[in-house]
Amino acid sequence: MRSLTKTTRRDFLKIAGTSAGGLFIGFNMFGCDSPKVEVLSTEEVLAQAKNFNSYLSISPTGDVVIYSPNPELGQNIKTSFPMVVAEELDADWEKVRVLQAHLDTEKYDRQLTGGSGAMPHSWERLRKAGATAKFVLVAAAAKVWNVPAEEITVDQGIISHKGSGKSGHFGEFVAEAASISAPEDVKLKEKKDFKIIGTAVKNVDAKDMYTGKPLFGLDFQREGMLHAMVQRAPFGMKIKSVDENAARGVSGVKDVVVFGNSVAVVSDKTWPLLKAKKLLKISYEPDGKVESSSDHDEIFRELIANGKAEERRRDGNVDQAFSQAAQVVTAEYQCPFLAHSPMEPENFFAHVKGDKCELIGPTQTPDRARQTAAGILGIPAENVSVEITRLGGGFGRRLRADFVEEAVHISKAMNAPVKVIWDREDELTGGAYRPAVRYRFEAALDQSGTMIGYKLRGVGMNAGNSTREHNFPSGAVDNLLIESVNYESSITTNAWRAPITNFLAYAEQSFLDEVALAAGKDPVDFRLELLNRAKSNPVGELGYDVDRMIGVVKAAAEKSNWGKSPTVKQGFSVYYSHRSYVAQVADIEMENGTPTLKKITAVTDCGMVINPTGANHQVRGGIVDGMGHAMFTNLTFDNGVPKQKNFDSYRLIRMKEVPEIETHFLDTGFDPTGLGEPALPPTGGAIANAIFAATGRRLRSQPFIEQNEFSDIKLDIRRA
Amino acid sequence: MATYNLKVNGKSHQVEVEDDTPLLWVLRDHIGLVGTKFSCGIAQCGACTVHINGNATFSCVTPISSVGNSEVITIEGLSENGDHPVQKAWEEVDVAQCGYCQAGQIMQAAAFLNNNPSPSMEEIDNAMNRNLCRCGTYHKIREAVALAAKNN
Ligand code: FES
Ligand code: FES
Numbered sequence: 001m002r003s004l005t006k007t008t009r010r011d012f013l014k015i016a017g018t019s020a021g022g023l024f025i026g027f028n029m030f031g032c033d034s035p036k037v038e039v040l041s042t043e044e045v046l047a048q049a050k051n052f053n054s055y056l057s058i059s060p061t062g063d064v065v066i067y068s069p070n071p072e073l074g075q076n077i078k079t080s081f082p083m084v085v086a087e088e089l090d091a092d093w094e095k096v097r098v099l100q101a102h103l104d105t106e107k108y109d110r111q112l113t114g115g116s117g118a119m120p121h122s123w124e125r126l127r128k129a130g131a132t133a134k135f136v137l138v139a140a141a142a143k144v145w146n147v148p149a150e151e152i153t154v155d156q157g158i159i160s161h162k163g164s165g166k167s168g169h170f171g172e173f174v175a176e177a178a179s180i181s182a183p184e185d186v187k188l189k190e191k192k193d194f195k196i197i198g199t200a201v202k203n204v205d206a207k208d209m210y211t212g213k214p215l216f217g218l219d220f221q222r223e224g225m226l227h228a229m230v231q232r233a234p235f236g237m238k239i240k241s242v243d244e245n246a247a248r249g250v251s252g253v254k255d256v257v258v259f260g261n262s263v264a265v266v267s268d269k270t271w272p273l274l275k276a277k278k279l280l281k282i283s284y285e286p287d288g289k290v291e292s293s294s295d296h297d298e299i300f301r302e303l304i305a306n307g308k309a310e311e312r313r314r315d316g317n318v319d320q321a322f323s324q325a326a327q328v329v330t331a332e333y334q335c336p337f338l339a340h341s342p343m344e345p346e347n348f349f350a351h352v353k354g355d356k357c358e359l360i361g362p363t364q365t366p367d368r369a370r371q372t373a374a375g376i377l378g379i380p381a382e383n384v385s386v387e388i389t390r391l392g393g394g395f396g397r398r399l400r401a402d403f404v405e406e407a408v409h410i411s412k413a414m415n416a417p418v419k420v421i422w423d424r425e426d427e428l429t430g431g432a433y434r435p436a437v438r439y440r441f442e443a444a445l446d447q448s449g450t451m452i453g454y455k456l457r458g459v460g461m462n463a464g465n466s467t468r469e470h471n472f473p474s475g476a477v478d479n480l481l482i483e484s485v486n487y488e489s490s491i492t493t494n495a496w497r498a499p500i501t502n503f504l505a506y507a508e509q510s511f512l513d514e515v516a517l518a519a520g521k522d523p524v525d526f527r528l529e530l531l532n533r534a535k536s537n538p539v540g541e542l543g544y545d546v547d548r549m550i551g552v553v554k555a556a557a558e559k560s561n562w563g564k565s566p567t568v569k570q571g572f573s574v575y576y577s578h579r580s581y582v583a584q585v586a587d588i589e590m591e592n593g594t595p596t597l598k599k600i601t602a603v604t605d606c607g608m609v610i611n612p613t614g615a616n617h618q619v620r621g622g623i624v625d626g627m628g629h630a631m632f633t634n635l636t637f638d639n640g641v642p643k644q645k646n647f648d649s650y651r652l653i654r655m656k657e658v659p660e661i662e663t664h665f666l667d668t669g670f671d672p673t674g675l676g677e678p679a680l681p682p683t684g685g686a687i688a689n690a691i692f693a694a695t696g697r698r699l700r701s702q703p704f705i706e707q708n709e710f711s712d713i714k715l716d717i718r719r720a
Numbered sequence: 721m722a723t724y725n726l727k728v729n730g731k732s733h734q735v736e737v738e739d740d741t742p743l744l745w746v747l748r749d750h751i752g753l754v755g756t757k758f759s760c761g762i763a764q765c766g767a768c769t770v771h772i773n774g775n776a777t778f779s780c781v782t783p784i785s786s787v788g789n790s791e792v793i794t795i796e797g798l799s800e801n802g803d804h805p806v807q808k809a810w811e812e813v814d815v816a817q818c819g820y821c822q823a824g825q826i827m828q829a830a831a832f833l834n835n836n837p838s839p840s841m842e843e844i845d846n847a848m849n850r851n852l853c854r855c856g857t858y859h860k861i862r863e864a865v866a867l868a869a870k871n872n
Contacts, residue, residue: 074818074855202814209819210810210826211802212755212795219754227749251721251738271738271745274761343759343767343820343854392757392820393854424760613814617857621817624856647764647852655849655858719841 042097050174052136053182054107055085055129062157062171064091067101069108070118071364072205073342073391073398074621075676076614077118079204081126083610087196088130088189091170092157098204103366103386113364113391114399114495116578116674119610123671131189132182140176141168191608191669200613205390215390217362218347218421225349225417226254226266228410229273231280232430233261234640236490238287246279256280259409266414274423289490293336293636296461299487300334300438303459309483313469315540316479321453325444329518333441333507334701337461337635338434339642340496341652344392345427350407351417352377357384357408361419362391364398372401373408395625396495400432425645433635434496435463437503441511444479449519451530453479458504460486462493466500470543471576473512476530478539490640497625498677501577503702506630509573509685510700513692523572523689524557544576551666552603556583559664560601569595571689573682579673580606584623584682586659586690588715595694596716599660600627600686602679607670615675619663622679628653630684631704651703660719691715724784728753729797737784744768744779747794755795755823759852766851769824769831770794776831776850795823798830806830809868817855825851829865838869 042065049059057065066085072078082098085091103111110121134154141159142149145166152161160167191197208215233239244256247265252272257264265276322328348361350373357373366386374381391398403420411418422430437460444453454477458466469482496502516526528550535546553574556562562570567589574583587599602619609615632651636643644650688699697709704710726733728751735750742761747753747770759767761780768780771793798804806829816822825848832847833839839847844865853861 072818074816076817200814202811203816203819205819206811206814206816207802209816209822210795210807211798212753212823214754216757216820218758221752221754269745269749270758271741271749275740341854343765343818343852344757345759391818393818395854423758424762617817617855617860620859621856624858625854628856646762647760648762652852652854653856654852655861656845658856658858661859 042099045097050178052133052177053129054104055126056089056133058133058170058174060171060174062095062169064089064096064157064170066096066098068098069101069104069111071113071362071366071388071391071394072100073113073362073364073394075113075618076203076611077113079201080119080610080614081122082204083196083201084123084126085130087194088127089134090154090156091130093196093201095157100388100390102388103370105367111366113394114396116580116676116678119672119674120579127188128186131186135186136177136180136182137170137173139180140173143180144173144176197608197610198612201611202613216344216392217349217360217389218344218392220349220360220389220419222349222417225419226268226414227270227273228257228264228266228406228418228420229277229423230262230264230406230420230426231277231282232426233284234290235431235492235637236286236288236290236640237284239263240283240285243281246281247276250276250279255414257410257413259413262406264406264410266410266418270421273421290640291490292638296436296637300459303485303487304332304438304440304457307459307485309457309485310465311481311483312465312467313474313480313482313540315474315477318453318455318479318481321479322442322444325453326447327445327518329443329445329515331441331511331514331700332438333510334438335436335503336702337436337491337493337637338496338629338633339428339635339650340395340397341427341650342391342393342395342397345424346397346403346422347420348403348407349417349419350404350411352408352411355379355383359384359404359407360387360389361404362389362394362398363401363404364391364394364396365401368399368401369404372404376405376408377412395497396499397432399495402430424647428635428645428650429642431492432494433491434502435466435493436461437463437466437500439466439504439507441507443511443515445515445519449521451477451515451519453477455481456508457483457485460484461489461491462486463500466504468501468504468543470541472534472544472549473530475538475540475542476534480539491637498577498680501575501681502626503684505573505575505577505681506684506688506702509575509682510688510698513571513685513689514698522563524553524562527553527572527574548581548605548668549574549576551668552581552583552605555664555666556585556601556603559603559662560585560587569690569694571686571691571693573685573689575678575682577681578677580604580675580678582619582679582682584686586686588690588694590694591716591718594714594716595691596718597659597687597690598718599662600683601662601664603664603666604675604679605666605668605670606673606675606678607668608672609665610672615665616663618675619679620661622677623661623683624653624658626680626683627658627687630687630702631657634703634706657717658719659717724787726784726787726792727789728792729794735784739783739785741784742780743770743782743784743787743792746784747779753794753796757820757823759821764852765821765824766828767821767824769827769851771827771831774831774834776828795827798827804830805872806833806864806868809864809871813860813864813867815857815860815864817857821851821853821855825853825861829861829868833865833869833872837872839865841866
């Protein structure tokens with residue numbers, strides 16, 4: 001893709017000379033005759049382009065503009081979606097420009113980023129968008145040349161007819177195409193003929209990102225815009241009184257606005273806000289449960305033992321299996337709350353103008369932003385426009401609209417355009433978190449070490465269902481009980497990359513390691529034994545494809561040389577989530593007497609890989625994320641306030657703490673599934689199991705470095 | 721409020737700000753250079769990295785009063801056409817995920833390579849350990865720094 005310099009004037013004239021003529025509505029924009037290279041801006045291209053469908057416009061110059069509707073937060077959708085459209089169009093990628101579409105519920109459905117669901121949802125739609133446009137262009141060429149459409153071929157934006165020797169680029173047929181209507185159904189390409197899909201197309205925003213262009217919400221500026229920062233109440237508290245005098249005294253502060261349980265300081269610059277927010281004197285009083293982490297530990301213990309549980313799944317006769325068992329293995333696992341901590345803190349722009357509202361900023365759910373604003377203002381949703389900027393990370397945090405709410409309230413109060421900015425402390429203390437969860441697992445083994453019974457009870461803090469009852473090993477065990485208990489905490493929670501499974505997978509895969517050990521079986525053999533059982537004689541409903549799961553397990557064992565070297569201590573983990581299958585092996589070796597985490601091997605089955613660079617990024621990124629939070633990160637509460645308020649105490653993984661990561665993708669012929677989340681869940685288990693193999697210490701809670709079992713272990717992390 | 725004359729990317733700027741205003745906010749809010757990013761504000765993440773007299777500096781904790789006549793370079797001024805060897809290596813390796821940390825990473829890497837043109841992998845890790853990337857692009861950052869060193 002060409003990013004900035006598009007068609008040169010000379011190119012443009014040459015194209016004009018060879019075309020059918022008369023199409024160049026935009027020609028007069030080149031007023032001057034200077035020989036210097038002209039850059040056709042995307043606006044200029046659009047001014048003359050014909051819109052083919054919601055995803056696609058093509059200009060008479062042959063420039064193709066592809067709209068990417070879903071928010072881009074690093075999952076590479078802004079590159080991979082257009083690749084799919086361009087593929088079926090048979091476009092020349094060099095002539096493609098990509099635009100982030102604004103919220104438009106008429107044109108697009110599911111215009112959001114979450115659940116790794118965009119690609120599976122849109123795969124057919126995107127292909128059809130490209131294919132129908134190509135159909136129309138071919139029909140137009142057939143008409144102009146007076147040849148049968150079936151004899152026409154298209155390659156890299158050039159339409160050709162062999163018999164007559166005629167050929168021309170897309171742009172030449174744009175005008176004629178206007179009179180041809182697109183068919184309902186159209187033949188899609190064979191996967192084997194793909195030319196763009198499956199190639200390492202570079203990130204379409206690369207140049208802009210690496211030169212500091214204003215792409216992100218925090219970068220957005222508007223003449224007359226005010227900035228605002230908000231002090232939110234501790235969880236379970238409400239405002240009793242506000243003394244805003246000192247804050248108002250900060251030079252540059254324009255106003256202090258109290259709304260709901262929040263106090264906002266307003267200025268036309270950021271620095272006065274950072275100072276003034278600290279000077280707000282707000283006293284609070286309890287308004288519900290005021291919780292600390294020690295309370296949570298108590299609650300967990302109580303509810304694991306006695307809580308009233310919701311039964312999620314029951315197979316066979318569990319009590320009987322456990323009473324007849326030759327051996328029972330029991331273990332409990334716990335994880336803390338976590339913040340999402342995207343590098344770009346939350347922010348949003350709102351301009352309330354009478355019964356209209358303009359919203360601009362980083363959101364994973366633009367329609368939710370619109371509905372939220374409409375609800376607050378009591379205006380119809382269509383009166384609210386939403387522009388989506390690039391997101392500096394999301395991890396689920398930007399599924400919410402609390403920052404939108406704040407921007408709308410303050411814009412309304414100030415009667416001015418306002419951008420709300422959170423600082424890191426706001427981000428870590430302002431909710432909403434990955435819920436803290438505790439699990440109790442029980443396994444019943446018979447004489448031969450076969451798992452005849454399995455029980456899982458999850459207790460979550462505002463976690464909803466903290467289990468995934470139809471996931472592995474469900475279907476592989478005769479007698480099984482899965483239950484969930486939800487505790488209503490005053491601490492707000494939210495989806496966090498790979499919701500629930502981001503911790504459940506670690507707990508379950510570590511526990512299965514414990515069971516394999518008790519059964520005297522190799523961890524990989526033990527999993528395969530269960531999977532083969534689920535394949536040959538499944539018990540109840542299966543939420544996963546057994547063959548695909550077996551596929552990644554076997555491939556990961558092979559690629560990692562599982563069990564081949566006595567000096568390499570390995571940990572295995574496999575998980576199915578968000579429609580994809582990922583197996584991982586962590587390798588620990590002793591170096592200078594210290595256990596050293598050297599490598600993680602990952603095998604992924606996400607169906608067809610659209611962009612190998614993007615896929616690699618998502619798998620490696622998911623592993624680094626999963627590893628960092630399992631190892632280092634903790635968020636604890638003291639009377640409704642998180643104790644970790646910035647990256648000095650809220651520890652994120654760094655450059656020197658990541659091992660080598662080797663990625664493999666299985667080509668199973670399935671349509672592409674999402675990859676933003678599935679690589680994260682298995683990582684904690686693979687590492688914990690390798691640590692056990694190397695040291696004999698079983699880590700049952702996160703973060704590992706804060707566990708007693710880990711206190712005298714020095715784990716080095718090193719890359720080759 | 722005081723008046724400061726700043727040299728940023730080879731141009732002079734006059735700003736009227738409080739003495740304690742961090743360079744980061746002068747760049748972003750007063751001069752309109754928003755390529756330098758805010759993330760932690762306490763010298764923990766490197767998103768706000770700029771060069772001051774060629775040294776990688778966290779602009780979020782650098783008060784304007786301490787900048788004086790120093791030469792400030794931001795991501796916008798690292799090269800005229802985005803073709804600094806580090807920027808080119810970043811494109812070649814296709815480093816970014818969300819991209820938010822990358823301006824800081826590039827500035828860190830550029831200053832580091834200026835002082836140490838042929839670093840070992842370990843030296844690269846040590847230098848880049850100052851900058852956080854929440855998306856976990858560390859492998860690619862490392863690869864890109866090594867590539868930039870090699871190409872130069
Ligand atoms: S914003 Fe300056 S180091 Fe984080
Ligand atoms: S690329 Fe997202 S924080 Fe580094």
